[in-house]
Amino acid sequence: xxxxxxxxxxxxxxxxxxxxxxxxxxxxxxxxxxxxxxxxxxxxxxxxxxxxxxxxxxxxxxxxxxxxxxxxxxxxxxxxxxxxxxxxxxxxx
Ligand SMILES: [Zn+2]
Numbered sequence: 001x002x003x004x005x006x007x008x009x010x011x012x013x014x015x016x017x018x019x020x021x022x023x024x025x026x027x028x029x030x031x032x033x034x035x036x037x038x039x040x041x042x043x044x045x046x047x048x049x050x051x052x053x054x055x056x057x058x059x060x061x062x063x064x065x066x067x068x069x070x071x072x073x074x075x076x077x078x079x080x081x082x083x084x085x086x087x088x089x090x091x092x093x
Pocket of ligand 1: 013039043046
């Protein structure tokens, strides 16, 4: 979603993607949940991101059921993913 007045009222795609990831770890507050739901009704890119994120999480859980809490990506991989996500996210800001 391009940066518009809507981002000032609702929330940015960057914040929405953060909440999507956070939601998979623990429930969101009422306010965050309401903002995310509203954003997802208006932004197809974040809906797509949410679907991909849920798929990745379910794949990780199914592949690492026994030691999911011990599963950690190497720092190098984390940094590459973070850089790639930051570049993609800034397109929508
Ligand atoms: Zn968005």
